[in-house]
Amino acid sequence: MSNYICTMDFGSSKITAAVAKAGRKGLSDLHFTMMPSRGIEKGMIVDSAAFSNSIRAVLRNLLGKSGVKIRNIYTNIPAPNVIVKHSRAIIPLAERGNKVVTPSDVMRVNHQAKVLGANLEEEIIHRIPYSYSVDSKEGVLNPLGLYSHKLESDLLLVCGRMSFVQSLSRAVNQAGYEMKGMALSGIAAAEVVFDPLMREGTCVFCDVGSDNTEMLIFRNGSLRHIEILPTGGDDVTMELAKSVDIPAVLAEDIKITHAFAGDCSRIEEDKEVLIKRNNIYKPVKQRQICEVATAKTREICTNIRRTMERTITCGEVDTVIAAGRTIALDGFLETLETILGIPVRQARILNPGIAGMLKGEDILSGQKYMAYITCFGLLRVAYSYEYPSDNGQNPVSGVSGNWMRRASAKIKEIYEEYF
Ligand SMILES: Nc1ncnc2c1ncn2[C@@H]1O[C@H](COP(=O)(O)OP(=O)(O)OP(=O)(O)O)[C@@H](O)[C@H]1O
Ligand SMILES: [Mg+2]
Incomplete structure (x- = not known):
């Protein structure tokens, strides 16, 4: 039976939705649509009934285009409802002496950090390994294979405000669908706009939307900082x-x-x-x-620069990629370049899986192209949830794969530890 993945990006100005067939070889048979947002303002649901109706209208439109009966959806979480924080945990590896760090030690310490960082008011959406300490040596990016007495993990947690997640879920249910998963818009978009070269050095992804700007700072492909600015x-x-x-x-x-x-x-x-x-x-x-x-x-761009400089200097940045339909304003990108003092590239969909499906889509030009980036990024994130990579762990979301994969990884690990 075919498995279709459906995603929706709830922006303050528009809602986009996409559906694609998912299989072991990737995504195919892509369809998409867009409508103005109703019932959501500045990332908050202000009229639940109007919001539900607009979800229903968008998905009905998508059904008309694709013929695919959609039951559940993956969505973004609008920036004002997002809390970003670090959570740390430490576990002993051996009673005496040292032991090699294995994937299950890493999963155990990350689970511990997740539990410590969780609270009833928040839903954890992404848990991204930030760094590890191996026997008090900080800043270890990959502790696997190292010997240590204890292992410490620093997780970057991206959480959604529970009340918003519940309201969103309810609105989706009232429209006649189920929520299957969520992702931060910027994390989703970064899945499709980066090519392998951009994953080297320091790269800033900046999505300037209606009321919010999401800024993600990556170093050598790893997400280091997330900043949310109430401007757009x-x-x-x-x-x-x-x-x-x-x-x-x-x-x-x-x-x-x-x-x-x-x-x-x-x-x-x-x-x-x-x-x-x-x-x-x-x-x-x-x-x-x-x-x-x-x-x-100029004020928006100065604000972006100030926020960026809280964590890095402009001189350290190798690439800046800008997205969001605000950049369609004539002169916006040039102003941003002047104020940052570094070249700024307009986001393009470079992920071959998605770009391949868009070949020949004439209607997807200009602002329309920009409008769909998050929605297509969500397709990639949802695909990685449903078809996890071989190590059983999604590198961005930190979501683990199915139990069969985990069991076989465990057997391999025991073998490597003792033989
Ligand atoms: N052709 C255009 N020229 C200038 N500005 C534009 C153009 N088209 C759209 N915009 C502006 O882009 C903004 C909407 O951008 P976008 O669609 O990326 O936001 P959103 O995803 O709906 O909102 P958010 O991400 O903040 O929730 C609006 O302020 C709109 O006025
Ligand atoms: Mg947006």
């Missing part, structure tokens, strides 16, 4: 609405059609744009629109 493209819209004195919906239109961030003096001082309001046309100076957009864009 809607800040530009709201500032335009305030300064030009127009409703937010109009300001959004003006932003997309007339705004850019950059040298505003290139626009003639008297050039006007006509805005229709209450059936009356109101003239607005285009230079004013651009000045507002430029100032707000």
